Every structure is written in C-alpha cells, then in structure tokens.
Amino acid sequence: MDEDDDLDFLLPPEQVIGPGENGLKTVIEYKFNDEGSKVKITTKSRVRKLASARLNKRAIERRSWPKFGDAANEDAGGRLTMVSTEEILMERPRAPGTKADESKAAGDSLSQLSKGGAVLMVCRTCHKKGDHWTSKCPYKDLAAPADVFTDKPPTGETSTVSAAPGTGKAAYVPPSMRAGADRSAGGSDMRRRNDENSVRVTNLSEDRREPDLMELFHPFGAVTRVYVAIDQKTGVSRGFGFVNFVSREDAQRAINKLNGYGYDNLILRVEWATPRPT
DNA sequence: CTTGAGCGC
Incomplete structure (x- = not known):
C-alpha cells in the first residue's frame, strides 16, 4: 500500500448512483494521482440481471425517485447516519425504592x-x-x-368464619377439595411441607x-x-x-x-x- | 459477591 493513503480522508466521499431501472450503476470516486492532485474517477457498470430481478417492481421504481427530505441536501454518498458522542444514561425499569406501581x-x-x-x-x-x-x-x-x-x-370468601348462612351462592372450597388440585402429590402420603x-x-x-x-x-x-x-x-x-x-x-x-x-x-x-x- | 425472618404466652 502507498503512503499516499494517509491523505485519502481529504477526498470527497465516494458516490454511488443507481442502479436504476435501466440496471446502470455509476460510481464516482476521487483519488490523488502521482502529481498529488485530485482526480475524479467515474465508473459506470451494469448490475447483474439476477440481482435486480429479485427486487419487485415497486422497489426498482423507487430508485428513480428524486431525493427528498434531508437526503436532498446531501451528496448521494453523504453521511446521513452519524455517530453521536452524547452520553446516554440507561433508565432502570424501576427506580430503587419506588413503591408505587410496582x-x-x-x-x-x-x-x-x-x-x-x-x-x-x-x-x-x-x-x-x-x-x-x-x-x-x-x-x-x-x-x-x-x-x-x-x-x-378471592376476598370475601377467604375467612374461615365467612361461611355464614344466608350469604347464599358460592361457598368457599378449600384448595385440597378443588377439582384437579394436588393430583401429583398422591392422596395421603406426601403431606409434608x-x-x-x-x-x-x-x-x-x-x-x-x-x-x-x-x-x-x-x-x-x-x-x-x-x-x-x-x-x-x-x-x-x-x-x-x-x-x-x-x-x-x-x-x-x-x-x-x-x-x-x-x-x-x-x-x-x-x-x-x-x-x-x- | 450472591442459600431466607421471625418465636411472643
């Protein structure tokens, strides 16, 4: 590799235009020549048919749209994505000691x-x-x-004295008497803690x-x-x-x-x- | 780093 590479960061970014509907892709890049002056290199190429065939018609059509939004003011290869050095503090799901809404x-x-x-x-x-x-x-x-x-x-039916006559309807059923309760533990034997x-x-x-x-x-x-x-x-x-x-x-x-x-x-x-x- | 709290008449 040449030592000239060090100065490459001075060059404009590479631009890629297309490929559009016609399958043509244009790449514009800049380099320093032997005299140290900046030269522009434009490369046009035809994108393989196979690659574009995978895209649906709407996607291909979108490629011919003019740039809009922020992209309209940027070079085609311009950086719309940037690295932020801002410090982001991670938010805890809940601050320690917060009791409400736990x-x-x-x-x-x-x-x-x-x-x-x-x-x-x-x-x-x-x-x-x-x-x-x-x-x-x-x-x-x-x-x-x-x-x-x-x-x-459920509250109301919990208390052992709540079986007051006249309250009607649903009587409290202890867990051991409920349908399907504790089948795996077997009936009498495994009553340990x-x-x-x-x-x-x-x-x-x-x-x-x-x-x-x-x-x-x-x-x-x-x-x-x-x-x-x-x-x-x-x-x-x-x-x-x-x-x-x-x-x-x-x-x-x-x-x-x-x-x-x-x-x-x-x-x-x-x-x-x-x-x-x- | 990491194996639990209380017990009174």
Missing part, C-alpha cells in the same frame, strides 16, 4: 421482554403461548382453570421484588411462596430469592425454562434450593 411496572417490562422473543409467557388459563400472562387472559372470567388454585383466594419444592433464584436485579418473582414464576404452576432477600440495613435486595411450588414438576419446568433466562439484562440462575438449616 406490579404494574413489572408487568410492563415483562411484556417487553417477551416481545423480544422470549418464549416463557404461557397462559395457564387458555394455554396460549407468548401472548399474555394468566392475569391478563381474556378468558379468565369466563371459566376458571381447573388445574390452578390461586394463592390469594412443600418447602422441599423450593427454587433458588440468584442474579436478580436489585430492583426486583416478590411481585416480580410471582409474575415470572406463576405461569409454571401454583406458587406457595416467593421471597426476596433484603439487606436489613440498606433495604436493598441482595439479588437472590426463593420461589416455592406446590408441585415439584412445575418447579422443575420453571427451572428448565428460567435458568439462564435474560431478565433485566442479567442472566438468571434458577436452581433447586438446598433446604435451609433450621
């Missing part, structure tokens, strides 16, 4: 995540994938899903709290508890937590799907938790 903000960022191609939005009511969460299901009021019992029973189905979640963003974990894990099955470890002094999350499932199978599916999942630009670790020593 679950709403979590839901928004979740739906954004799933729009980005994640496959984990599986509605428990209608089993549609990638469309909505269970809480947003359009069918959620039409028919109650048989295989889910909510960890927060569900604490065994405990999943440890690490590498959480410090902005994430229990409601976020609930929304993230609930699609996999009934969740009995979510917990996020909080530093008692500062009040900020320590970046890990636990999610307990009724069914071990659901927990395993959550682990399979969510371990390594990108969440708040961190890679989640989701594994079986070792039982806490009491």
